[in-house]
Amino acid sequence: MRAKTRRYRQIALVVVAAAVLLGVNVPPAFSYVQEWQHERLINSPEYKAQYGHWDTIEVPPDNRVNAIHAVLLNSGKVLLIAGSGNKEDMFATRALKSLLYDPTTGQSRMIPVPDDMFCGGQTVLPDGRVLFAGGTQRYEKLDGAVTNAAGAMRVKNENPNAPRLIPAGTEFVSPTGQKYKSEYDVNLPPAAKTGVGRRTQVTASEEKVFVESETAGPQAVNGNRDKYTVTGLSAADSKNIYGIGEPMTLDKQDYQGTNKAYTFDPRTEVWTELPDMNQPRWYPTLTPLSDGNVLTVAGLDGVGQVLNGLSEEFNPRTNTWIDRREVLKQYFPTYPALFETEIPRRMVYTGSNAGYGPAQEGRVPGFWDIDTGAFTPIPGLREPDLMETSGSAFIGPVQDQRLVVVGGGGVGESPVSSARIDFLDLKNPNPSFTPGPNLAQPTRYPNLVNLPDDTTLITNGSLDYRGKGATNNHLAYTLDPATNELRPMADPRIGRDYHTEALLLPDGRVLVAGSDPLFDDEKNTIPGTFEQRIEIFTPPYLQSGTPRPTISSAPGTMTRGSTVTIPTPDVGRIQKARLMRTASATHVTTSDMREVALDMQKTPDGVTVTVPPQATIVPPGPYMLFLVDDQGVPSEAKIVDVP
Template identity: 80%
Template sequence: MRAKTRRYRQIALVVVAAAVLLGVNVPPAVAYVQEWRHERLINSPEYKAQYGHWDTVEVPPDSRVNSIHAALLNDGKVLLIAGSGNKEDMFATKALKSMIYDPATGASKMIPVPDDMFCGGQTVLPDGRLLFAGGTQRYEKLDGAVTNAAGAMRIKNENPNAPRFLPAGTEFTAPSGQKYRSDFDTTVPPALKIGTGARTKVTSSEEKVFVEAEQPGPQAVNGNRDKYAISGLDPADAKNLYGLGEPMTLDKQDYQGTNKAYTFDPKTEQWSEVPNMNQSRWYPTLTPLSDGNVLTVAGLDNVGQVINGQTEEYDPRTNTWIDRKDLNQYFPTYPALFETETPHQMVYTGATAGYGPSDKGRIPGFWNIDNNQFTPIPGLRDPELLETAGSAFIGPVQDQRMAVVGGGGVGESPISTARIDYLNLKDPAPHFTPGPNLAQPTRYPNLVNMPDDSTFITNGSLDYRGKGATNNHLAYSLDPTTNQLTPMADPNIGRDYHTEALLLPDGRVLVAGSDPLFDDEKNTIPGTFEQRIEIFTPPYLEKGTPRPTITSAPPTMPRGQNFDIPTPDGNRIAKARLVRTATATHVTTTDMRDVALPMQKTPDGVSVTVPPEPTITPPGPYMLFLVDDKGVPSMAKIVDVP
């Protein structure tokens, strides 16, 4: 090592001396020396022991994806999902991708996906499969790019005896004679019939579909909500089946969601289709519940409109979607929604990503999904700057403390905040309280629960999607006990929109993705999607202290039971933790949690108890860590809480 260091020093001195003699290229020479000194510093044992270290993973060209979603699987591998990866040409050719990366070996493998999962929602099911729902049905068209007037068509069916299937391309004729065609297949349920005889009441059913004018130009613009005739129907059907058009315009058209849903099985590494959702969704949130179901909310629907509060649940036992018509709560897209220690009491931190008006659905609160009651939570600083904020439980989930970190204004706002505010859910009158501030205002911060109970915060940008070259190259460790925010080593790669971060079983953190709007400070060069992976090694693994080891662990750890965990390091084990395998997209991670396990020493190691409450340990795979008295974690064993 010393010889190598001397060699670098000699090279640097030669370069500088030559530059001085020639009187040219001094700035590059100085930059070289500065870079060399920086690399020497960040790779020194002393620096790594205090701040940690980043390693960049160059993924082979044939395995690179535009990572939009990430999931830690129950075999320790990471699934990175792109779908079309925000590339419309990939969407058009159906070159849809996902990739498995093994952080233990560095191996990667491409896995084709059956549909465009770009900007859907995901979570891990109790049996370890990944559930993925929603995604892209149609790409947006910006102002000026729309040539054919288009809009939503509400198809009404007044026949109670049968559903009606209308294929893509079905023609709708306005009273003016203008003709429009649907983009996608639609099935309209039968009308609802109640009573008999003179007391019979029929309520028409309705489905929406997106339609475009057959001919380009402004003549097909129609601001009226007219009744449209459907071509190809016999006279009797035409009385019962018709369209009610919303305004047909040449305005910008938003992305449209799909109702498709799939699971990914880590054992077979295969995608499988499951029944469709009741509602098409793009930018939805999927939150696991303590009973094993998955609460599914929000998104853009199949005509590009923000979903007006429709909620559903996926039941993995019956493989069905339950339409929760009793729950109607409006949220902007990708709302940060978590189940609290009270069963079916959700908390909405107010953090969102992407779409929705600034004056609707932005207030944090408790949502009771038994009676649909919503109770606002006061006290948050910069409440208008919650879009692209990060939020998570901090410390052991039994403490019921949360943090809301960073964020910005709605849409392409240049305004952002450095705010970290805390929420104590156990407070008799829960309210937000100020915490420490980040070093600079930050959109898109990623939060990761660590086995030593700290929260790792990394990356983000000052402006929307890193505009103006504002990626911050910063990382922090937040101690929930002392409320101290400690700078960590700077990431090598700046990351903003479409970035994900996950804790790995070896105690490191994997970070992937980033989709800047521009690649230069003047915002003139279109952005390039970041396909490299970075892995952060925390200081607790750089102190030279031997890691504790887990000799063995049971594959299944039911709630309320005690388990002996043999380890040769029992005398220095300070705590045991279960950290749930998590998923992430768009700064939204609703299935991550750090569970403290009551622990006692035994002659062969330690004995731990899994908390009995399902709301503390929702069913699914977890990483079991033993942490020593210096804060150094073992390699995790992945176990199931059934």
Template identity: 65%
Template sequence: MQQWRHERLVNSPAYMAEHGRWDVVSVPSSERVNAIHAALLPSGKVLLIAGSGNKEDLFATKALKSLLYDPRDGSMRMIPVPDDMFCGGQTLLPDGRLLVAGGTARYEKLSGAVTHAAGAMRVKNEDPDTARPVPAGTEFVSPTGQRYRSVRDALVPAADKTTTRTGATVTASEVTVFVEAAAAGPAAVNPDRVQYAIAGLPPEQARDLYGLGAPMTLDKQDYQGTDKAFTFDPETESWSRVGDMVFARWYPTLTPMLDGRVLATAGLDGVGEVLNGQTEEFDPATNTWTERKDLTHYFPTYPGLFTTARPDELFYAGTTAGYGPADQGRVPGLWDIEDNTFLPVPGLRDPDLLETSGAAWVGPVQDGRMVVVGGGGVGESARSTARIDVVDLDDPFPRFTPGPELAAPTRYPNLVTLPDDSMLISNGSGDHRGKGASDHLLARLYRPGPNGGTLRVAADPEVGRNYHTEGLLLPDGRVLTAGSDPLFDDEQDTVPGTFEQRLEIYSPPYLFRGRRPGITEAPDTADRGETLAVATPDAARVQRARLLRLASSTHVTSVDQRSVALDLRRTPRGVDLDVPASIRTVPTGRYQLVLVDDRGVPSTGHVLRVGGEDTRRSE
């Protein structure tokens, strides 16, 4: 009887108009994936990418998956992926393609499970005339005869030769590869950093090509990243390989820049070490990557990095996921990508509880406000915070100020910007990866405003979600949530966790307030500074217009979502909308155009491209 009364309450019109409603999506067993990444495509479909989905057996068999889901009719189609994109980075390009870069080249091996000593090998080439291939399986021999084999192909560039008046100076080139001992056991452990010969080389080549090894140990081996990158075309619904990254990356962030290029930061490299600040840039016109040697700031993995209203500046919210020391790269601040300087932004509460927190713009980006929500201690920590702190990045001296508190301390909060200028904050857990059955079946609607804004109760989700969780705004104004990868399935932490493969969709309160405004005609492209003529039969009650950037998400990190306010004037056919003139307000990309009426009810989003040429080309 009590359950019946609850169901009757939460499905009543009055309750839904105040709190909204959650609906679990039934996914056939043949279409289920471990959703690690999610992206809303210009077609209105959602791509959920598993790759190997944190399943080493699938990595070994290359049974790599992605699911294309259409929320309009519930149709689903499995699409194999060409490489393991598990824990790569992703973002939408201006031409509508989804860029996915990095992922898994090798799964971790925990202490006690490592049978062959291993480590990093710097392969040096002193030949200025020839680049040297180092195929997988190349043997490196220590002065005492220990042998180690490389696990992946590499190419060592030719050395750099500089001619001088007295001759020439040669600077050896190098690449770093991961090597494993040819023989199992402790006899292959080598704590020394020594020079290694490469087996099988003739003497004249052996002088120029050799290895410098780090200590070879039986210690835990972290995940290793790949340098491969791919795009998914929403028109052909197929994958294509693009140029390889300069660096292998696992857990990187891909930040879309103002002009449509993409900045890749952080991640674990090809030997399982956090990259030491190396940054690179993707050009969608050429499908190639270029190292930005001028940008070398260190970030832990999956850093929350956002473009701002100031030219040549990124805001680092301090949010991260997964890897990096507690005392390095954890301070929020403004990164000047013109001169590589970094200005810390003070005032954040619980500054040591930023891992697995969420960050996003809140309200129109013209307001300059960003929030940092929840988070926990570095690594497998049980500590978490209920913090919501707000920063005004338009302030000449920005600092965080307190907002309202969440209902409970929360790691892995999903943050999704809504067209009525509020934000849905949902799910998460109190402990690391939901340990101790600590998932929160809670959701809140945050609205910015004086004194840090306000929180109000939203309907409770049915599905718990923690690590490997995503949330996306759909064109119809609903919110899709997916994923969750708990360590355990019981409160005593004795039963191994099961990946959550159900989807759940939240319908916000505005969808239960009557008929929504309609868009009967709107352009598919727009230039900054342009006035858009939009036909609607509901102009009399339309109060606001927003451009909402198509977003992607992984590990509750979504750096590409933003809302842009448009000035509005009513016309005989509908409304005229003024697109802001500044690229810093409206970066080049794909957006949903949404009209919002006097009750806060949004229209269905109309997808258009703002700025730039379509860089789509056959590959």
């Protein structure tokens, strides 16, 4: 008690002295001392060894971007993609950006992007290229900002012998003479023709395009689904090509997606255009499959409507898109959390998503067979109406087939959020969600990152929609899948909510970027500022003072089913070996992150590790190889390819 009294007396003397010296009141000076004590605490070796440490990276002003998407490349660098970065003025001027950041050297380099990749989808391909698909074709217009009536036009072609290009700016005329112009090109395939003679049937082809009235004001509003003529066609073409208009209104207009697709090559650091997708997509999910293809699902289409089914696959061997609309008709909200299970082409949807879509449709978690299209619901999820902006991931080695769902909130700008953590064991004969621990507070936008010690980092997020009311939580935890327990970590210095992402780095640290609050103050009166600083979290396993084990060398390629010798001078204390796939993230959706446990035997000079033979456990692509010692301390990773 005397020691405490003496310590408090010393603090009081420091406060008074600081107040006299600074010419300020005691409360601000006391706050200064508290901050000094806090900094001293969080920078102490003992604190770091228990809770880890956050470092803020100040990117040079000319290299700052609004990080919407993040990808770890097989070069060890991080690609932060902004596109227009949720800035309509940058969209208008085509000031479209991406940033290449090297966490080893701290160097960064701006790389222009060829199209607005804002809010598209991304993943890492088997050969290490980044696939990026979709993005922004048109920004939203809110209620009150719409001056010209607009809506979707279904353009039809009844000619089975002739495809047609309907160029942007084509005029559609209603039965009453109102004129509307299309926003972009439409490629109309020929109509489908079956049978012969009297049994011939022609089914018109159809594509949608967004059209806007040529005149402002309510007189162009049309709630009917009229048949529209197309200006500029010949008499013969006018019989076969026409439009069926959906309601033309002055209501809010949502973002519109693009069908553009590109790859980024980490070797050349250059973007390359691919053939277009079959559908425009804004907020899509791209999930890598065990056969090397990429399942591409959901999003807002070219007129701002949620796609109803219309999924497709990308084949990276031929750089082509496979239209799966005839089989894959399952409806999902935008950015659905989809993962391939250990059964080939059997997906699991956890219910996590990023927003657009009605509250009562596509929100039920389940198994999805992408060969047959069959969908089987999974029961047991708590607070199923609070899954928007929640996080989902495999936890622990993927061989365990355990998933976690973390946090989330109500649909749209709901102020309601959840502290729920639920687990899903896919190996259970009757899989259902089971309760886990709760977060310290309800949280939207939590980032989840698998660590090489088998735990999962959960960091950041906010209580309310996009951090409204200054509700960013500045919290971090690790989740141990062996005990299902949460352990508090050091508090992030920077609050992060919407448009934030996190990635594991080859040195075992975690990079966090982005954040796009709606407001910058507690009363929601000051428009939000996009967070352009990067933070890097160093987990406790790198702060204990224990020298980290080293990998002397590793092969460039590790084939499934093969046994490989990894030399290390620390063989006596190596306990396990892990492959961590290089991951990508956006909108707290990470569909390609996974941790693979390797069978391991010790030798006099190192360890031999065996890669699992199943492609559903080890999908092709680049991985980080870690060796982890008996104290949970990982080596620096070697990046290897699983072909």
